[in-house]
Amino acid sequence: MNFFPSNLQRRRRAQCAALACAAAIMLVPANLLPVLRTNLSGRVRTDTIFSGIVGLCEDGNWAIGAIVFVASILIPALKLVGLATLLFATRRGAPAHAHGLTRLFALLDFIGRWSMLDVFLAGFLAGVVRFGALANIEPRSGIAAFAAAVVLTVLATATFDPRSLWPAAAERLAA
Amino acid sequence: MLPSQTPLSFPAAPVRLTCRLCGCGHDTIALARGERASCARCGALLAARSRFDTDAPLAFALTGLLLAYPAFTLPLVKVAKFGSARDGLVLTGVAALWRHDMRLLAVWVLFCGALAPLALLVVLGGLLAPSRFALPWRTGASWWRAARALDHWAMPEVQVLAVLVALFKLGRLVNVSLQTGFWCYAAMAAMILLAWRTCEFAPRPAADVRAGKLT
Numbered sequence: 001m002n003f004f005p006s007n008l009q010r011r012r013r014a015q016c017a018a019l020a021c022a023a024a025i026m027l028v029p030a031n032l033l034p035v036l037r038t039n040l041s042g043r044v045r046t047d048t049i050f051s052g053i054v055g056l057c058e059d060g061n062w063a064i065g066a067i068v069f070v071a072s073i074l075i076p077a078l079k080l081v082g083l084a085t086l087l088f089a090t091r092r093g094a095p096a097h098a099h100g101l102t103r104l105f106a107l108l109d110f111i112g113r114w115s116m117l118d119v120f121l122a123g124f125l126a127g128v129v130r131f132g133a134l135a136n137i138e139p140r141s142g143i144a145a146f147a148a149a150v151v152l153t154v155l156a157t158a159t160f161d162p163r164s165l166w167p168a169a170a171e172r173l174a175a
Numbered sequence: 176m177l178p179s180q181t182p183l184s185f186p187a188a189p190v191r192l193t194c195r196l197c198g199c200g201h202d203t204i205a206l207a208r209g210e211r212a213s214c215a216r217c218g219a220l221l222a223a224r225s226r227f228d229t230d231a232p233l234a235f236a237l238t239g240l241l242l243a244y245p246a247f248t249l250p251l252v253k254v255a256k257f258g259s260a261r262d263g264l265v266l267t268g269v270a271a272l273w274r275h276d277m278r279l280l281a282v283w284v285l286f287c288g289a290l291a292p293l294a295l296l297v298v299l300g301g302l303l304a305p306s307r308f309a310l311p312w313r314t315g316a317s318w319w320r321a322a323r324a325l326d327h328w329a330m331p332e333v334q335v336l337a338v339l340v341a342l343f344k345l346g347r348l349v350n351v352s353l354q355t356g357f358w359c360y361a362a363m364a365a366m367i368l369l370a371w372r373t374c375e376f377a378p379r380p381a382a383d384v385r386a387g388k389l390t
Contacts, residue, residue: 064343102196102217113330120337123268123284128254135256144280163198
């Protein structure tokens with residue numbers, strides 16, 4: 001096994017790229033498949049992540065809809081774009097804007113956990129609304145795909161080594 | 176930037192702290208209460224001295240552990256429909272996912288919402304209690320690494336937000352009200368955040384830093 005830093009960093013970048021690609025793939029079924037099935041006195045409704053947000057807004061819960069939109073759609077998308085930016089920037093050594101990219105990495109690392117909101121929400125709703133034919137909520141396969149996408153993006157961020165953004169800057173500082 | 180007016184705290188040997196974001200090495204210094212030391216290169220927080228007393232992280236961790244029991248055993252919400260009522264606990268969602276054959280997801284939710292927060296509190300207690308109570312055993316860098324790993328996956332604050340969102344979502348379907356368990360769980364989540372934030376960047380024991388275990 002080769003333990004030279006450059007090879008190690010290259011391997012970690014490859015792992016990060018693979019995990020980010022897998023997350024992007026999982027986000028497709030996560031957004032297309034239903035995440036919840038609601039049965040209210042015989043009226044059955046299946047919701048995807050997006051239609052659930054639209055439903056919240058239609059009921060007048062704009063602030064809650066906005067929170068779920070940010071956690072379930074904006075953050076996963078932002079994480080994938082951010083990871084792609086970091087990977088692209090470090091493909092040929094350390095980039096010029098290391099300071100800004102390091103802040104971007106710190107932001108991605110911080111926001112990642114909030115995407116789990118929809119997973120906790122779906123489980124909790126399915127657990128408490130169990131009144132037989134009167135009212136019933138069941139989780140659907142979309143939520144499993146979404147959880148997988150969230151875990152993969154968190155792992156991708158954890159795999160990326162932010163120190164790979166800096167060697168060139170270190171040389172400049174030394175000079 | 177590292178404040179230069181304060182004296183070095185570990186003068187016996189040249190000690191280096193490495194920034195986890197950019198890899199830049201720094202000499203360790205003593206920090207006054209409320210003072211923070213940032214990386215000279217990337218600006219990331221390297222170390223911070225809490226405004227609270229040095230016993231505060233342990234107090235937060237022990238309070239969190241005390242709150243954990245009611246948080247996990249008392250209902251978070253009560254849901255009622257046509258005279259029939261149900262209690263929703265932290266583990267209710269886990270059981271629902273398990274029942275619908277999403278067992279891996281159920282285990283994952285259990286881990287992030289219950290096991291990891293609880294384990295983080297135990298690890299923090301194990302890290303901080305020996306020196307405070309002069310216990311004969313010591314925990315080292317491996318416990319810090321475990322705490323960092325657990326903090327990555329412990330998400331009680333996300334669970335709290337999920338319950339609040341569920342409250343609004345359920346409002347038009349059923350009668351729903353918050354119960355004591357929710358406030359205990361939310362307080363436990365706050366204690367975890369306070370305990371971890373007040374000790375994550377706290378100055379480490381000199382022996383551990385000199386041994387090069389903590390970077």
